[in-house]
Amino acid sequence: xxxxxxxxxxxKGPGSEAAPAPRAAPGAEAAVASAVRRPSPLWTFGLLxxxxxxxxxxxxxxxxxxxxAVVPVLVGIAVKIETRGGGSADHGGQGPAFIxxxxxxxxxxxxxxxAATLPFFLPMAVGVVAGDAIAGEAGAGTLRYLLVAPxxxxxxxxxxxxxxxAFCLLATxxxxxxxxxxxxxxxxxxxxxxxSGTRISFAEGLGRALLIALVVALSLVGVAxxxxxxxxxxxxxxxxxxxxxxxLTTVQILDQIPQLHALQPYFFSHYWLSFADLxxxxxxxxxxxxxxxxxxxxxxxxxxxAWARFTAKDISA
Amino acid sequence: xAPYESDDAVDVARDxxxxxxxxxxxxxxxxxxxxxxxxxxIGLVPAxxxxxxxxxxxxxxxQLIDKIAKSDVQQLSGTVKISTDLGLPNLGGLESSLxxxxxxxxxxxxxxxxxxxxxxxxxxxxxxxxxxxxxxxQKVSLLESGSEYSLIHDGANVWGYDxxxxxxxxxxxxxxxxxxxAEQPPVTPKDFADQALKAVDGTTSVTVDGTEQVAGRxxxxxxxxxxxxxxxxxxxxxxxxxxxxxxxxxxxxPKSGGAAVVDxxxxxxxxxxxxxxxxxxxxxxxxxxxxxxxxxAAREHDGFKPGEGFAQGHDKGTVIGKGWTSVATxxxxxxxxxxxxxxxxxxxxxxxxxxxxxVSGKFGKGTVFSTRLVNVLMTDNxxxxxxxxxxxxxxxxxxxxx
Numbered sequence: 001x002x003x004x005x006x007x008x009x010x011x012k013g014p015g016s017e018a019a020p021a022p023r024a025a026p027g028a029e030a031a032v033a034s035a036v037r038r039p040s041p042l043w044t045f046g047l048l049x050x051x052x053x054x055x056x057x058x059x060x061x062x063x064x065x066x067x068x069a070v071v072p073v074l075v076g077i078a079v080k081i082e083t084r085g086g087g088s089a090d091h092g093g094q095g096p097a098f099i100x101x102x103x104x105x106x107x108x109x110x111x112x113x114x115a116a117t118l119p120f121f122l123p124m125a126v127g128v129v130a131g132d133a134i135a136g137e138a139g140a141g142t143l144r145y146l147l148v149a150p151x152x153x154x155x156x157x158x159x160x161x162x163x164x165x166a167f168c169l170l171a172t173x174x175x176x177x178x179x180x181x182x183x184x185x186x187x188x189x190x191x192x193x194x195x196s197g198t199r200i201s202f203a204e205g206l207g208r209a210l211l212i213a214l215v216v217a218l219s220l221v222g223v224a225x226x227x228x229x230x231x232x233x234x235x236x237x238x239x240x241x242x243x244x245x246x247x248l249t250t251v252q253i254l255d256q257i258p259q260l261h262a263l264q265p266y267f268f269s270h271y272w273l274s275f276a277d278l279x280x281x282x283x284x285x286x287x288x289x290x291x292x293x294x295x296x297x298x299x300x301x302x303x304x305x306a307w308a309r310f311t312a313k314d315i316s317a
Numbered sequence: 318x319a320p321y322e323s324d325d326a327v328d329v330a331r332d333x334x335x336x337x338x339x340x341x342x343x344x345x346x347x348x349x350x351x352x353x354x355x356x357x358x359i360g361l362v363p364a365x366x367x368x369x370x371x372x373x374x375x376x377x378x379x380q381l382i383d384k385i386a387k388s389d390v391q392q393l394s395g396t397v398k399i400s401t402d403l404g405l406p407n408l409g410g411l412e413s414s415l416x417x418x419x420x421x422x423x424x425x426x427x428x429x430x431x432x433x434x435x436x437x438x439x440x441x442x443x444x445x446x447x448x449x450x451x452x453x454x455q456k457v458s459l460l461e462s463g464s465e466y467s468l469i470h471d472g473a474n475v476w477g478y479d480x481x482x483x484x485x486x487x488x489x490x491x492x493x494x495x496x497x498x499a500e501q502p503p504v505t506p507k508d509f510a511d512q513a514l515k516a517v518d519g520t521t522s523v524t525v526d527g528t529e530q531v532a533g534r535x536x537x538x539x540x541x542x543x544x545x546x547x548x549x550x551x552x553x554x555x556x557x558x559x560x561x562x563x564x565x566x567x568x569x570x571p572k573s574g575g576a577a578v579v580d581x582x583x584x585x586x587x588x589x590x591x592x593x594x595x596x597x598x599x600x601x602x603x604x605x606x607x608x609x610x611x612x613x614a615a616r617e618h619d620g621f622k623p624g625e626g627f628a629q630g631h632d633k634g635t636v637i638g639k640g641w642t643s644v645a646t647x648x649x650x651x652x653x654x655x656x657x658x659x660x661x662x663x664x665x666x667x668x669x670x671x672x673x674x675x676v677s678g679k680f681g682k683g684t685v686f687s688t689r690l691v692n693v694l695m696t697d698n699x700x701x702x703x704x705x706x707x708x709x710x711x712x713x714x715x716x717x718x719x
Binding site: 096097098100101103104105115169188192193194196197198199273276277279280284297299301302303304307308311312 | 338341344345347348351352355406444445458460462463464465467469476478479482483533584594596598599601602603604617
């Protein structure tokens, strides 16, 4: 699916190679007319909006979000069926975090669903979107047209990264909202017991759920930067996606090998499940801080590496 | 070249000149610099934070021990990190099956059973949270990945809550205060320090070994060293808060060197009154609640207490020798040397036998199991000798005890 076909803002069809202005955003026509002039700051937002709309409207993106939305439904129904007779879900502590508390309070389905999707589903979706960001454009032959518009390479890269980050948040919220709806339909809601044994009100629990969703989304920005960097290395979108998802899986496996414990604190996935610490009372911040610091580091390192690569790259397609 | 008509056009236009390659390479210096700065930060910040031991007035060991004895901290909350490295062989699945078997035997099989949880502390690194408000309200939580085990003492009620399995144990206790406290597992550096100070007598050298910062507080370091030979204990170091006299960090190093056997210290501590809600507990809806008979909790704690074996004997047996080289002995009543009682025992004794060293002496024949701290001798006629002593000292004690 090429950019020109899906872009609702494109003025010309895919065949018209001679008209290199397919992505003019509203309010930016003047800038397009004189390409040498520096674009107005508003142009950035036009570009970002155009990117967001293009990304979200893709069938591939919608399918990914659909899969993510189904996970909480499956978990919720499975727990409901298992505890039908009024018994509690006793897994002897097996399964994703919080799963044994779902029957008391539907809100715990949000945490369980995020704990179940964070190790693989969520980063895979982000890897697909991030890997496709630059390489997909290059592969479809639309990258050069994007650069014709006076966006500039740095600005285009930033916009792409902002779009991927927005997708991280969107994907997390899809899981959380779907889990909240399923949890409310299948299980009782009300005051909840934190994992430290204290009780908090439902409103506070909801606040913590939102905070957890935000932390989970931020946990993915490291993968997003890594995916974007990989995406600048190749002209094949599929290769970039496969590499990103492959790296993700490799790191997750390495994180399980005890002999590598000295390296593990530097793996981007190492502190992912620390979001559960937000359900302690008082909140245990140590690992959360480490996680966010690590994600910022990955974003900085691979973001600048992507910038170094992309701004010096020959655009041949 | 239309695609290059952008605000980066100025840079790109220079691509034709011979320095272009170098300019391209220079861009990669940015991510490299980011990595460098991050590495420097990770390496230097702890070093800077650790530097500069606090300046405190000189104090004698006697004064410092008095300070600990007088310390009466009623309100505190904090985070404790405990690392234990007894050098036990990694038993993997067998260890957990033994643990669960023991838990089921004594406590009704609930995973919120304090005894079952306590055995987890014997190896590895654990983070605990402790909170206390007077003698009637205490809480100890063992932080696990995505779950937590809490032991809450609130007045007459003692709750154990395991969030992983959503199960609760409950026992009531008429006893309060110090008695109750003593029954709880030793998890804070103070618990360990109390045990260690019990052993201070003529066989021990106690010195003040400078100062250090622990959990952001200035602390004195008390160094306890056994004078006797034959013990496996190398040294015990206790960091004592200079203001409250509260032990903040406890480190036990074995004579054989290497990593500390027990290292328990606050990483965060506050002496303010914890929120009352910390100690309030009502079992969550749908949780499996196991009621424990009165006194059951006390009985359970007769089991293994980390860090205690070196200081005092087993309460059911007799103690041979004194000070650091004391050896606890008791009769299991089981012939054949190794514990029997379950259908598993046959396999188990064979397996355990392969882990130990066969020894013989005046006492007969037996097997010695060694860890980095405690050595245990099981004789073939069912006697058990245990102590923080070397293998030779253990055999000698067994010979004398015969």
